[in-house]
Amino acid sequence: MHTCPKLNTRAHNGLMRAIQAMSPGSADVLAWNEVDRPACGPDDVIVQLHAAGVNFIDTYRRSGVYPMDYPHIPGAEGSGTVVEAGANADIAVGAKVAWAFSHSSYAEFVAVPAKECIPVPDGVDLDIAAALPLQGLTAHYLVRSTYEVKAGDTILITAGAGGVGGLVIQLAKLHGAQVITTVGSPEKAEIAVGHGADHVLDLSTMSDLTTEIPAAVRAIVPEGLAASYDGIGKDTFDGTLACVKPRGIQVLFGGASGQVAPFDLQRLNAAGSIFITRPSLGAYIATREELRWRAEELFSAIAAGDLNVPIGLALPLSEAQRAHEALEGRETTGKVILRAH
Ligand SMILES: NC(=O)c1ccc[n+]([C@@H]2O[C@H](COP(=O)([O-])OP(=O)(O)OC[C@H]3O[C@@H](n4cnc5c(N)ncnc54)[C@H](OP(=O)(O)O)[C@@H]3O)[C@@H](O)[C@H]2O)c1
Secondary structure, X not given: OOOOOOOOHHHHOOEEEEEEEOOOOOHHHEEEEEEEOOOOOOOEEEEEEEEEEEOHXXXXXXXXXXXXXXXXXXXXXXXXXXXXXXXXXXXXXXXEEEEOOOOOOOEOEEXXXXXXXXXXXXXXXXXXXXXXXXXXXXXXXHHHHHOOXXXXXXXXXXXXXXXHHHHHHHHHHHOOOEEEEEEOOHHHHHHHHHHOOOEEEEHHHOOOHHHHHHXXXXXXXXXXXXXXXXXXXXXXXXXXXOOEEEEEEEEEOOOOOOOOOOOOOHHXXXXXXXXXXXXXXXXXXXXXXXXXXXXXXXXHHXXXXXXXXXXXXXXXXXXXXXXXXXXXXXXXXXXXXXXOO
């Protein structure tokens, strides 16, 4: 039987510390509790957490936008060291792994299906490994698969100083596109330019996003965009849709400002036979091969110095409430992580 020197007394007693969302609501429903450590199923590994990544989906699940049981431990991604492996798991104890799609990551120990584990290459810091998976894999599928960005395209990505937005800018530039992005302040505009954005629209200077976003975009590219990637949702959707060129694509990938109302398909006709999609990460990492392909391309880009994963805020795991408030309050840039130690 394997014994791990890193296991602490609480873990031997079958208990650990974790954040729990006690009921649907704002960030103050998050509590730092002592709970049972997860059991290791035959297809799982137990990972001692290094850090959990914080994502908007954690806030949707906490607040009740997405149906959940309560209390639940939030958190879809993280990084750490395998301390226990199920009988069918082909990952060794001691391996450094990251993951993007498992629940209950805001905890000292996390049960992760072995097929969802991403090996962390030597030399990659475990903070970066926690920060990259969910936003990185999302940026990768948006730019490589939902619409395959290529040289000569002009694309728009919202929130270019944010997590997904900053990575989409960098990947789209690597594929030769001209990139327009949006930000909420002049300080964030500088960050987006640092990621490589060619043009930045500061939404804080606009009073009518539905008319002023397309006017600003068409001043840059009169024919319109090959692809318009909108993760802000409710506040920007009508404006970003009006930027798409005939036979181009509108990609609604999130709702940071709220969910978009039901949509009249005749608008696609009027806009010039444009396409629309509402993608989610799960469908783009459905097989282990696809997950590993995307992760390997991202880690290779980091190793080559082509992709920077900026961590804007790192807090102790116990301070998840503060992290959610910052993310929902538009205070953050780059990635937010919660460190276990
Ligand atoms: N579909 C998928 O597979 C998938 C996967 C991951 C994430 N997402 C989505 O992608 C979006 C971005 O996620 P992220 O984790 O990278 O977050 P983020 O971009 O780091 O943060 C969200 C940003 O949205 C902007 N924003 C504009 N209006 C807002 C409002 N009313 N409230 C809050 N933020 C507002 C803010 O930037 P400014 O202040 O600069 O405007 C804010 O910093 C989210 O909608 C998320 O749900 C989707």
